[in-house]
Amino acid sequence: MAxxxxxxFIPDIWHHAAPEAAIxxxxxxxxxRIAEATGxxxxxxxxxxxxxxxxxxxxxxxVIAINFPAFTDGRGFxxxxxxxxxxxxxxxxxxxxxLPDQYAAILACGFxxxxxxxxxxxxxxxxxxxxALGGRDHAYQRxxxxxxxxxxxxxxxx
Amino acid sequence: MNIAVTPPVDKPGSNQRPAMYYYDHFDRDFxxxxxxxxxNQVERRLSGALSEDEFRPHRLMNGLYxxxxxxxxxxxxxxxxxxxxxxxxxALIADKWDKGYGHFTTRQNIQFNWPQLKDVxxxxxxxxxxxxxxxxxxxxxxxxxxADHFAGAAADELEDPRPTAELIRQWSTNHPEYTYLPRxxxxxxxxxxxxxxxxMLHDIGLRIVKxxxxxxxxxxxxxxxxxxxxxxxxxxxxxxxxxxxxxxLAAILSVYNxxxxxxxxxxxxxxxxxxETGLEAFKAEVEAEYAAMDRSGTNADPAELARxxxxxxxxxxxxxxxxxxxxxxxxHPDFARFVDTNVAPHKANGYAIVTASIKPYGGVxxxxxxxxxxxxxxxxxxxxxxxxRISHEQNVIFPHVKQSDLFALxxxxxxxxxxxxxxxxxxxxIACPGMDYCALATARSIPIAQExxxxxxxxxxxxxxxxLGIKISGCINACGHHHIxxxxxxxxxxSGKESYQITLGGDPTFSASIxxxxxxxxxxxxxxxxxDSLVNIYLQQRQGDELFIDTYRRVGxxxxxxxxxxEVEDGSDI
Numbered sequence: 001m002a003x004x005x006x007x008x009f010i011p012d013i014w015h016h017a018a019p020e021a022a023i024x025x026x027x028x029x030x031x032x033r034i035a036e037a038t039g040x041x042x043x044x045x046x047x048x049x050x051x052x053x054x055x056x057x058x059x060x061x062x063v064i065a066i067n068f069p070a071f072t073d074g075r076g077f078x079x080x081x082x083x084x085x086x087x088x089x090x091x092x093x094x095x096x097x098x099l100p101d102q103y104a105a106i107l108a109c110g111f112x113x114x115x116x117x118x119x120x121x122x123x124x125x126x127x128x129x130x131x132a133l134g135g136r137d138h139a140y141q142r143x144x145x146x147x148x149x150x151x152x153x154x155x156x157x158x
Numbered sequence: 159m160n161i162a163v164t165p166p167v168d169k170p171g172s173n174q175r176p177a178m179y180y181y182d183h184f185d186r187d188f189x190x191x192x193x194x195x196x197x198n199q200v201e202r203r204l205s206g207a208l209s210e211d212e213f214r215p216h217r218l219m220n221g222l223y224x225x226x227x228x229x230x231x232x233x234x235x236x237x238x239x240x241x242x243x244x245x246x247x248x249a250l251i252a253d254k255w256d257k258g259y260g261h262f263t264t265r266q267n268i269q270f271n272w273p274q275l276k277d278v279x280x281x282x283x284x285x286x287x288x289x290x291x292x293x294x295x296x297x298x299x300x301x302x303x304x305a306d307h308f309a310g311a312a313a314d315e316l317e318d319p320r321p322t323a324e325l326i327r328q329w330s331t332n333h334p335e336y337t338y339l340p341r342x343x344x345x346x347x348x349x350x351x352x353x354x355x356x357x358m359l360h361d362i363g364l365r366i367v368k369x370x371x372x373x374x375x376x377x378x379x380x381x382x383x384x385x386x387x388x389x390x391x392x393x394x395x396x397x398x399x400x401x402x403x404x405x406x407l408a409a410i411l412s413v414y415n416x417x418x419x420x421x422x423x424x425x426x427x428x429x430x431x432x433x434e435t436g437l438e439a440f441k442a443e444v445e446a447e448y449a450a451m452d453r454s455g456t457n458a459d460p461a462e463l464a465r466x467x468x469x470x471x472x473x474x475x476x477x478x479x480x481x482x483x484x485x486x487x488x489x490h491p492d493f494a495r496f497v498d499t500n501v502a503p504h505k506a507n508g509y510a511i512v513t514a515s516i517k518p519y520g521g522v523x524x525x526x527x528x529x530x531x532x533x534x535x536x537x538x539x540x541x542x543x544x545x546x547r548i549s550h551e552q553n554v555i556f557p558h559v560k561q562s563d564l565f566a567l568x569x570x571x572x573x574x575x576x577x578x579x580x581x582x583x584x585x586x587x588i589a590c591p592g593m594d595y596c597a598l599a600t601a602r603s604i605p606i607a608q609e610x611x612x613x614x615x616x617x618x619x620x621x622x623x624x625x626l627g628i629k630i631s632g633c634i635n636a637c638g639h640h641h642i643x644x645x646x647x648x649x650x651x652x653s654g655k656e657s658y659q660i661t662l663g664g665d666p667t668f669s670a671s672i673x674x675x676x677x678x679x680x681x682x683x684x685x686x687x688x689x690d691s692l693v694n695i696y697l698q699q700r701q702g703d704e705l706f707i708d709t710y711r712r713v714g715x716x717x718x719x720x721x722x723x724x725e726v727e728d729g730s731d732i
Contacts, residue, residue, distance in 0.1 A: 074338025108334035138188040140328040143455040150184040
C-alpha cells in the first residue's frame with residue numbers, strides 16, 4: 001500500500017492486521033477486532049459506522065482509517081467530519097478507492113492522509129497527488145479545511 | 159477569441175447592465191481553476207492515467223454525457239437567468255463546436271448535442287469568458303438550482319427567489335462533502351403565491367414565505383421527484399429562518415449522504431429514503447444533525463445574501479402606459495392571440511412578461527438555432543433590459559417589457575418563428591429528447607410531440623381548450639415530466655415495438671398530484687387521436703372555465719376511458 005501525506009508518498013509505520021494473525025504494535029485493526037488492540041493501535045472503519053461505535057476508544061486510538069469501497073461512495077466524507085466533530089485529533093486516513101481528483105475534498109473533510117493500493121499508486125503516481133494539492137484553491141463552503149473559503153474572504157474584505 | 163467580456167459591475171440596480179449576478183474575482187478564479195482541472199482530466203483520460211470509469215464522474219460533473227450518437231454537453235443556466243451577451247456566446251458555441259443549434263431543457267439548462275471530447279475544455283473556457291459553466295449539470299451531486307422563471311417580475315411575488323438560489327448555487331458548487339451522493343439532487347425555489355417552479359416535485363423544494371411576525375423565511379419540502387417512482391414532496395419545515403438556510407440544507411444532505419440507499423440506483427433518491435425511513439423519523443434525524451452541527455460556522459452571513467441580492471435589484475421602471483397596444487390588437491388578431499396567451503402580468507404598471515415560444519407547430523420542443531439565439535438576444539437588448547429566462551417549459555421569457563413595445567417585439571420574434579401564440583396551451587408540449595438522442599430512451603418522444611402539435615395547430619381551437627399541459631417522456635426515467643401533466647404520455651418498448659401509456663390528472667403546482675394511468679399502451683400512430691378524444695371529453699365535461707385538472711378531480715377517470723375504446727371502434731374520425 002502507498003501512503004500519501006501533503007502530496008507526497010511517505011513511508012508508513014503502520015500496518016493492517018492480517019486475518020487470524022496476532023496483533024503487534026502499530027497495527028490498524030478492523031472494528032470487530034478492536035478488543036485485541038495492543039500498544040499503539042489504529043482502527044479501520046467501514047463507511048457506514050456510527051460514531052457511537054468508536055466513542056469507547058476515541059481517546060486512545062492513534063489512527064482512524066475510513067474505508068472507501070468505491071471512489072463514488074461519498075459516505076466517508078461525512079463520516080470523517082463526524083469523527084473530527086467527536087473530538088478525534090489523531091491521524092485520519094482515507095483508505096482504499098479514492099482519486100487525486102478528490103484530494104482537496106478529502107483534506108477539506110478533515111482527513112490527514114490517503115492510503116491506496118500499489119496498483120492505484122502506479123497509475124496515479126505521486127506527481128498526480130502533488131498536482132492535486134496545488135490545484136483547487138477556492139471553496140464556497142465554511143467550516144471545512146479549505147485553503148481559501150470564499151465566504152470568509154468576502155467577509156474579511158468588508 | 160474575439161468575444162465580449164462583461165466588465166465587473168459597479169452599480170447594482172442601475173439599468174446599465176441586466177439585473178443579475180456578476181462574478182467577483184473569487185467566482186472568476188474558481189471557474190478558471192475548474193476549466194484548468196477539466197483540461198487536465200481530459201489529458202489524463204487520453205493518456206490512460208484515468209480509466210473511463212474514473213473519468214466518468216468528472217466529465218459528468220462538468221456536464222458531459224455520452225449519448226446515443228455522440229457526447230452531449232449540458233450548460234448550466236442558473237435559475238434560468240441569462241443575459242443577451244451570454245445568449246450570443248451560446249450561439250457562438252453552437253456554430254463553432256456544434257451543429258448550429260442547442261436545446262433548452264426542463265431544468266432551465268441548454269444542451270449541445272454534438273461536441274467532440276477534445277473541444278470541451280475550449281467550450282468550457284468560452285463559457286467562463288461570459289461567466290457561465292457546466293458544473294454539476296450532471297452526476298450524483300447537487301444539480302443546477304432552478305427557480306420561478308418569472309422571478310423578479312411577477313405581479314404575485316413576495317420576494318425574488320434568485321438571490322437565495324445564487325447563494326445555494328455557490329454553497330453547493332464543488333461541495334467537499336456532498337459531491338458523491340447516492341444519486342443526483344435537485345433543488346427548486348419560488349417566491350410567489352403561484353408555483354411555477356414545481357417545488358413539490360424536487361429533492362428539496364423551497365418556498366419563500368413570511369411568518370406572522372413579518373419575518374421572511376423558507377418552507378422546506380423534501381422528497382419529491384418524478385422518475386420511476388414519482389412522489390410528491392413532504393413538508394419538513396414550515397418556517398425556517400432565513401439566516402439558517404445553509405445549515406439546514408447541510409443537515410438534510412448529511413442525513414441523505416450517510417443513509418441514502420446505494421445498493422440500487424433506482425432506489426437511491428432522497429424520496430425513497432424519506433419514504434422508507436418514514437417522515438417523522440427522517441425529520442428527527444435531520445433535526446438531530448441540525449442541533450449537533452456548528453450552524454453559525456456553516457451559514458453564510460446575512461451580509462453575503464445582501465451582497466448577492468443587490469445584483470438582482472429591480473431595474474428602474476419608467477412610468478409608461480400601454481400606448482397603442484389595444485389599437486394593434488384590434489388590427490392584428492394574431493397579435494391579439496399572442497398577447498392573450500404569451501403575456502403575463504408584471505409587478506410594474508405599464509410593463510409585461512413575455513414568453514417567446516420555442517414550440518412552433520410541428521417543431522422540436524426546446525430546440526433553438528444559433529440565429530434564433532441571436533434574435534432572442536437582440537430582442538432582450540432592445541425591449542427587456544438585456545435579460546432573459548429559460549423556463550422549465552422549455553420556452554424563453556422576456557421579464558421586463560413595456561406594454562407599448564409588445565407589438566414591435568412580437569413582429570421581431572415572428573421573423574424567425576418564435577412568436578407562436580401557445581404558451582401554456584395544448585401545443586406547448588414538454589418532451590424529453592427520447593430515442594432520437596438519448597441512450598436510455600425506450601421510445602421516441604419528439605415525433606409524438608410534433609404530431610400532436612400539428613393536430614392542434616388551429617389557434618381558435620387551442621383558445622377554446624385553454625390551458626392544458628401535455629408532457630412526453632421516452633422512458634420511465636420521466637425526463638419529460640409526464641407524471642405531472644394534465645395529460646402525460648410515457649413511451650415504452652413492448653415486444654420490440656414502441657408503446658405509449660397515457661396518464662391523466664398530474665399537477666405540478668402546490669396542489670401537486672401524480673397522473674394516473676388511463677389504460678393499456680397505444681401504438682405511436684394512435685396517440686394523437688386518443689389525445690383528441692380525451693380533449694373532446696374534457697370539453698363536454700367541463701363546467702365554465704374549469705381547468706382540465708379540476709374537471710378530472712371532479713368527475714374522475716371513468717368518463718375519459720372511452721377515449722381508448724372509441725379509438726378501437728371507429729378509428730381516427732372522433
